Amino acid sequence: FWTVGGNQSTWRKPTQAQGEHANSTQKGRVANPRPSYSARSRYRDTVLLPRTDFPLKLTGQRLLDREVEIQRECGFADLYSWQRERKAKKEFCLHDGPPYANGDPHVGHALNKILKDIHNRFEMLRGRQVHYIPGWDCHGLPIELKALGDLGISGLSPLQIRQKARMFAEGAIARQKAAFQRWGVMADWDQCYYTYDGAYEAAQLNVFQEMHSKGLIFQGYKPVFWSPSSRTALAEAELEYNPGHVSRAIYAAFPLMTLPPKMASESGVSILVWTTQPWTIPANEAICYMPNSQYSVVKRADSSQLLLMATERTANMAALLGTELQTVHTFTGSQLEGGFCRHPTVPDKEVPLLPANHVTMAKGTGLVHTAPAHGMEDYSVASQFNLSVECMVNEDGKFTELAGPELQNLSVMTEGTDKVISMLKECGALVKEEQCVHSYPYDWRTKQPVVIRPSKQWFINTASLKDKAKEALQKVRILPESARGSLLVMLDRRTYWCISRQRSWGVPIPVFYHRETGEALINKHTVSHIATLFKEKGSDCWWELPVEALLPPEVLKKSKAGPVTDYIRGEDVLDIWFDSGASWAAVLGDYRADVYVEGKDQLGGWFQSSLLTSVAVKNKAPYKSLVVHGFAVSERGEKMSKSLGNVIDPDVVINGGQDPSMPAYGADVLRWWVAESNIFSEVHIGPTALNSARESIIKLRNTLKFLLGNLQGFDPRTQAVDPKQMHYIDQYMLHLLRGFSIKVTDAYSEFDAGRVIRVLQAFISRDLSSFYFSIIKDRLYCDPEDSLGRRSCQTALEEILDGVTRSIAPILPHLAEEVYLHAPGHPGMSLFGWIKSSPVWRQPGLEEAVEGACAIRDSFLSSIPGKNAAQYDLTIAIEPGLLFELMESLQEEPTSTCSQLAELMMVARVNLTSELPRDLPSDALLNHGTFLINLEGGVIHEDSAYSIAVVPTSAARCPRCRRYTAESADCLCLRCQTIVSQT
Structure with a gap:
């Protein structure tokens, strides 16, 4: 019993034996005799050993069965509903960002859902009513493709596609929901939200209508990111940038036909442009320059060709072309105004030279090829100078007949690019071709490159919302604060948001088009009617009902529209980011979320779409705080992928896998991994991290086992000791527990569960195992069962058990409930509050008395390194x-073997005096020190000196308590004699 829960290296050599009386310190003293084995074993039954059936370890199937059993016995499934019904002064709302319903649960889900659950449980335990409704994002192309792709089905109607997509989404939701429940996530799993529910879709259309009525949503013909592989428009948030994309970059010459009026007469000059997208050359409408930059006409030494380029780019171009470039003359960009060039591949077409601020000198020639149909900045130039935005590329990413017979039907990214380069060669306009590795946007679902092409789409004018959104963000707390800059940069990047998609699986945009003019019919009357239908029947009715039901006479009359036969329903659906971005309206009601918690990819996704829609409708952010966490990666820091074979399946983490390196860890190990991680950076997971988590939990169980074992038979309701009557060391531990609770509470409030664990481990290892447990074992095991000293100690242990268990409950709910199933006097812990922290535990002088004694103890132990203090x-x-005076509060008499001071010093006897005796034996060890006392906020400030003398005791080891307090080896000490005689 000496090693349970304490410092084992200490307790192999017990350090607590304290003498009942002092022997003389004369020289020639004999070594302390040890009691015989028979004497020691005779009194074993009189010692109060720890008793508990709480297991130190749970492994394999036993662990898994126990966790599931605890979830059932302790009402995990009912906990959320219970706490919603109880009275609470404050509410806490964490709005769940919907995971995508297109696959099995993965460690990213585990990181996110468990992180949210840890905080929800913390808020519930501290007495708040938690509002948390889990949800799923159910629409969109990935689900549509997965539902149909494997089947190879084509020619299905929109309703048939939607039916198969819904079935696919429902299957994914069922698998994910089951996993979240197994992880112990607290929620009412029968009351979740799904973006395909009619009520949700109706709320979404109400947001759409509000924004449309304010002029924020409009239909326009603009360049958008277009995915030929998906045949739909994409928003910025649906792109992945491939940094290793390889383009065939070219330098092309546009002959200068009409000289700018301010430029000196020069014939045979060509404007040199650079582009990584040669296929856009046929769509060129202008060449842009920077008005304040310098430009030069240079002559090639190898051909005498005259080229015009930015002066600061000539050295780079000379190296690239492998020839000397002789400067003919130099001028400012503004002098190019009024010039025109001949288009190299389109006969009789001239393109103007135009000023633009987006021109940079980092790459290329300082002159920018401008194709308004295929670039966002190019489109801005076209809007300013009224240029054509004609599109020569169809939805499949192929040239149309407008590009001419040579290019028609060629894919622009492959054979179309080849043909354009060939055409430039033939006309002598190709100056140089090179491979360019650069970042290029890809469709995040199909992993294929996208193109920019103009299309008639529905847009949100985010430019008009930006200032309001930025103002709203100033009032939002963001963790970590560094994420704020990224959010603002992404917000700035978005000038308009394309919200229409050319698919079937989604919420239809409630718009009708005139059969002849194509004019859109959409207003508050039409949208409100459609929203009512969606709420009653779901959005399938958009395809199921005749147009007459979607546009009844009363709606047409209010809209001042013609007969219903003049209109057809639109075929586009809303961007799923608008779907999920409107969740605040569908789920929160009158709430404003206290916090949104998602991965860093949502800075340009859900965080932003939620912000924009809420600011548009309510003029404020839908959240008070944002918590932005990193991604789960392998132990090597690699992104997880099946091709690399480094994917960690959370189901395998819990239940074990075929690989011996992945035993059954259970849900609490998975939760500890989440809590222990630095969530604000990339979160590493693998056998090393999981084994470490398991070992940490075993060490924690060891401490809990010690606490439970020593509380058997103790009823805190009737046997607890008033704090003022408790031993000082016990009171001091309550003081430390109070400080521990404050640190833990602060860490949880900051979403820093990793700090919670560090504070917990420090408290257990330093304050409990190495300090308190080492001191109190003798009192626990060997004092009378009902003595004040033992009950005082148990009172402290009860408070410590309660505090530690509550501190881990948000992270390890299964273990916390298991502890209370074994603890006397506790029906369960979830229904109770947070860590108790009584002001009574902070008594003046208490801290200084114990810490002053500890300072003296440290001096003593340093005098006998490696020796047994007892x-x-x-x-x-x-x-x-x-x-x-403080030391006298721990030992009133001058000499004692049983005082609180003797217990704390872990020695046989303590003599407390005002000066060291002069007749110390020659083998006495002397030491000196000082202790600084601060009381009443520094009003009392005293630096006190002390001296110590250490001598071996002459007492024998008691065969019952093993303290050096007996007169002879086989004789009980006085305390043990009294206890044994009364039993």
Whole structure:
């Protein structure tokens, strides 16, 4: 029993034996005799050993069965509903960002859902009513493609596609929901939200209508990111940028036909442009320059060709072309105004030279090829100078007949690019071709490159919302604060948001088009009617009902529209980011979320779409705080992928896998991994991290086992000792527990569960195992069962068990409930509050008394390195003053073997005096030190000196308590004699 829960290296050599009386310190003393084995075993039954059936370890199937059993016995499924019904002064709302319903649960889900659950449980335990409704994002192309792709089905109607997509989404939701429940996530799993529910879709259309009525949503013909592989428009948030994309970049010459008026007469000059997208050359409408930059006409030494380029780019171009470039003359960009060039591949077409601020000198020639149909900045130039935005590329990413017979039907990214380069060669306009590796946008679902092409789409004018959104963000707390800059950059990047998609699986845009003019019919009357239908029947009715039901006479009359036969329903659906971005309206009601918690990819996704829609409708952010966490990666820091074979399946983490390196860890190990991680950076997972988490939990169980074992038979309701009557060391531990609770509470409030664990481990290893448990074992095991000293100690242990268990409950709910199933006097912990922290535990002088004694103890232990402290007598000499008075509070008599001071020093005897005796034996060890006392906020400030003398005790080891307090080896000490005689 000596090693349970304490410092084992210490307890192999017990350090607590304290003498009942002092022997003489004369020289020639004999070694302390040890009691015989028979004497020791005779009194074993009189010692109060720890008793508990709480297991130190749970492994394999036993662990898994126990966790599931605890979830059932302790009402995990009912906990959320219970706490919603109880009275609470404050509410806490964490709005769940919907995971995508297109696959099995993965460690990214585990990281996100468990992180949210840890905080929800913390808020519930501290007495708040938690509002948390889990949800799923159910629409969109990936689900549509997965539902149909494997089947190879084509020619299905929109309703048939939607039916198969819904079935696919429902299957994914069922698998994910089951996993979240197994992880112990607290929620009412029968009351979740799904973006395909009619009520949700109706709320979404109400947001759409509000924004449309304010002029924020409009239909326009603009360049958008277009995915030929998906045949739909994409928003910025649906792109992945491939940094290793390889383009065939070219330098092309546009002959200068009409000289700018301010430029000196020069014939045979060509404007040199650079582009990584040669297929856009046929769509060129202008060449842009920077008005304040310098430009030069240079002559090639190898051909005498005259080229015009930015002056600061000539050295780079000379190296690239492998020839000397001789400067003919130099001028400012503004002098190019009014010039025109001949288009190299389109006969009789001239393109103007135009000023533009987006021109840079980092790459290329300082002159930018401008194709308004295929670039966002190019489109801005076209809008300013009224240029054509004609599109020569169809939805499949192929040239149309407008590009001419040579290019028609060629894919622009492959054979179309080849043909354009060939055409430039034939006309002598190709100056140089090179491979360019650069970042290029890809469709995040099909992993294929996208193109920019103009299309008639529905847009949100985010430019008009930006200032309001930025103002709203100033009032939002963001963790980590560094994420704020990224959010603002992504917000700035978005000038308009394309919200229409050319698919079937989604919420239809409630718009009708005139059969002849194509004019859109959409207003508050039409949208409100459609929203009502969606709420009653779901959005399938958009395809199921005749147009007459979607546009009844009363709606047409209010809209001042013609007969219903003049209109057809639109075929586009809303961007799924608009779907999920409107969740605040569908789920929160009158709530404003206290916090949104998602991965860093949502800075340009759900965080932003939620912000924009809420600011548009309510003029404020839908959240008070944002928590932005990193991604789960392998132990090597690699992104997880099946091709690399480094994917960690959370189901395998819990239930074990075929690989011996992945045993069954259970849900609490998975939760500990989440809590222990630095969530604000990339979160590593693998056998090393999981094994470490398991070992940490075993160590924690060891401490809990010690606490439970020593509380058997103790009823805190009737046997607890009033704090003022408790031993000082016990009171001091309550003081430390109070400080522990404050640190833990602060860490949870900051979403820093990793700090919670560090504070917990420090408290257990330093304050409990290495300090308190080492001191109190003798009192626990060997004092009378109902003695004040033992009950005092148990009172402290009860509070410590309660505090530690509550502190881990948000992270390890299964273990916390298991502890209370074994703890006397506790029906369960979930229905109770947070860690108790009584002001009574902070008594003046208490901290200084114990810590002053600890400082003296440290001096003593440093005098006998490697020796057993229990075999020594200790004399402490302190001049009369505050420190002496504090030590007297721990030992009233001058000499004692059973005082609180003797217990704390872990010695046989303590002599407390004002000066060291002069007749110390020659083998006495002397040491000196000082202790600084601060009381009443520094009003009392005293630096007190002390001296100590250490001598071996002459007492024998008691065969019952093993302290050096007996007169002979086989004789009980006085305390043990009294206890044994009464039993």
